[in-house]
Amino acid sequence: MTTSTLGPVAGFADAVRHALADLPPDEVDELTDGLEADLAERADDADAGADFGDPVAYADELRAAAGLRPRTRARTASGLDATVTGAWRDLVDGWRGVASNRQVRRLGAFFVSLRPLWWVFRAWVIYSIVAALFGQPTLRLSPLTFLIGLGALVVSVQWGRGRWQARAWVRYAVIGFNVLLVLCVPIVLIATSSAVNSEVANAANAEQAGPIGGIVDNGKPVSNIFAYDANGNPLSGVQLFDQDGKPLSAVSSPSATRVSEVGDDLGRTSYLVPSLSVPGRIGWNVYPLDHVSARDLGDNGLPTSHAVPVATRPRAASIPGLAQPAPTPTATPTPTVTPTPTPRR
Amino acid sequence: MDTTQLLKGVLDVAVLAAIRDEDGYGYDVVRRLRAAGLEDIGDASVYGTLRRLYSAGALTSYVVPSDGGPHRKYYGINAQGRAMLEEQRESWSEFATTMNDLLEPSSSAPQLRKIGEKR
Numbered sequence: 362m363t364t365s366t367l368g369p370v371a372g373f374a375d376a377v378r379h380a381l382a383d384l385p386p387d388e389v390d391e392l393t394d395g396l397e398a399d400l401a402e403r404a405d406d407a408d409a410g411a412d413f414g415d416p417v418a419y420a421d422e423l424r425a426a427a428g429l430r431p432r433t434r435a436r437t438a439s440g441l442d443a444t445v446t447g448a449w450r451d452l453v454d455g456w457r458g459v460a461s462n463r464q465v466r467r468l469g470a471f472f473v474s475l476r477p478l479w480w481v482f483r484a485w486v487i488y489s490i491v492a493a494l495f496g497q498p499t500l501r502l503s504p505l506t507f508l509i510g511l512g513a514l515v516v517s518v519q520w521g522r523g524r525w526q527a528r529a530w531v532r533y534a535v536i537g538f539n540v541l542l543v544l545c546v547p548i549v550l551i552a553t554s555s556a557v558n559s560e561v562a563n564a565a566n567a568e569q570a571g572p573i574g575g576i577v578d579n580g581k582p583v584s585n586i587f588a589y590d591a592n593g594n595p596l597s598g599v600q601l602f603d604q605d606g607k608p609l610s611a612v613s614s615p616s617a618t619r620v621s622e623v624g625d626d627l628g629r630t631s632y633l634v635p636s637l638s639v640p641g642r643i644g645w646n647v648y649p650l651d652h653v654s655a656r657d658l659g660d661n662g663l664p665t666s667h668a669v670p671v672a673t674r675p676r677a678a679s680i681p682g683l684a685q686p687a688p689t690p691t692a693t694p695t696p697t698v699t700p701t702p703t704p705r706r
Numbered sequence: 707m708d709t710t711q712l713l714k715g716v717l718d719v720a721v722l723a724a725i726r727d728e729d730g731y732g733y734d735v736v737r738r739l740r741a742a743g744l745e746d747i748g749d750a751s752v753y754g755t756l757r758r759l760y761s762a763g764a765l766t767s768y769v770v771p772s773d774g775g776p777h778r779k780y781y782g783i784n785a786q787g788r789a790m791l792e793e794q795r796e797s798w799s800e801f802a803t804t805m806n807d808l809l810e811p812s813s814s815a816p817q818l819r820k821i822g823e824k825r
Binding site: 391392394395396397398399400401402403406419420422423424425426427428 | 717731732733736737748749750751752753754755757758761769772775776777778779
């Protein structure tokens with residue numbers, strides 16, 4: 362029946378049927394039966410010719426006059442656009458149904474009251490993005506990060522409170538910006554959590570770094586040791602060992618350390634090197650350690666092969682001798698008292 | 707005054723009157739109504755009204771094939787349609803009289819009545 366040779370008429374009639382497609386098919390047939398003949402005659406009659414106007418408006422008028430329900434959703438419509446619009450209408454209708462539910466409305470009110478939380482979170486997202494643009498670590502407080510954070514908070518909250526929305530384009534911009542920010546949320550969350558993790562790891566490392574390698578005196582690392590004999594004369598080439606017979610090295614890993622950088626109170630830097638008398642450059646327990654100057658270091662920061670270590674002088678000017686109770690030390694010590702175990706009761 | 711709003715209320719009786727004496731197809735009825743002076747009447751409104759009156763049982767309907775063109779659907783009035791027309795004609799007449807009385811400027815003391823109120 363729709364196969365009409367009258368192009369515009371058939372096209373318009375098809376469009377009208379399309380707009381009625383939510384009705385039962387027999388209803389549509391009844392409503393549009395003879396439509397082509399009427400349209401064709403009207404086209405012959407009128408000055409306007411084959412201009413019939415808007416087919417959807419025409420269909421709506423037809424439907425209203427016939428006492429049928431207004432257009433709802435095009436379930437039986439063919440074509441992708443009808444499917445999409447139909448699905449969209451289903452979605453909207455479904456949402457309206459859900460939104461009108463009392464419990465859902467209460468839930469909605471609950472979330473509305475949480476909006477300030479979103480404002481603050483949004484400020485954090487803005488802050489993270491801006492701080493990243495400035496290359497600032499987000500979790501370190503500095504004048505710049507403080508300013509950025511404060512600015513982000515003011516902007517986000519003022520937006521949330523409905524300020525600065527006098528113009529329509531501002532509102533659209535805010536909506537677009539919100540969408541963009543929501544898309545950025547996962548990235549910011551990941552960045553924040555990794556920043557927190559690294560801070561925690563740093564703190565943990567700082568705690569674990571308690572026992573410093575090498576030799577420690579009252580919590581401060583000892584870089585060098587100067588030994589004096591009983592007369593107050595400085596000794597050199599003194600090998601120190603602990604109670605287990607292990608070398609008392611001034612560095613934590615003697616075999617892997619070629620040079621140890623130390624600074625003095627005046628800010629000068631010197632480079633201690635292990636004793637050359639111990640093969641393998643592991644003589645970090647032979648005191649006092651010699652040092653080399655900065656120009657003896659190669660590009661790799663290690664002493665060059667020509668570097669000649671210089672003896673290190675102690676800072677203390679002179680060391681007094683010990684009070685010696687025995688004026689004549691004997692070459693072979695003879696025990697004067699033999700300890701005899703006295704059993705206790 | 708926007709006559710399309712007025713037309714909506716009287717479409718049924720107008721369409722019934724247009725085919726009281728002779729059967730007609732859709733555009734034929736439109737043409738008759740326009741010829742009678744209802745210039746603003748919409749095609750689709752008339753077709754929809756015909757369809758509704760047919761569903762209500764006030765009209766008969768039949769299809770007439772045409773040579774080389776689309777077929778035409780004719781509508782004719784039946785006894786029920788005539789009764790409906792007569793009833794609506796009376797309602798209209800009463801309503802029109804009421805409105806005329808109301809709108810007549812020479813009337814000294816217009817007495818307002820509700821529509822459909824018995825005199």
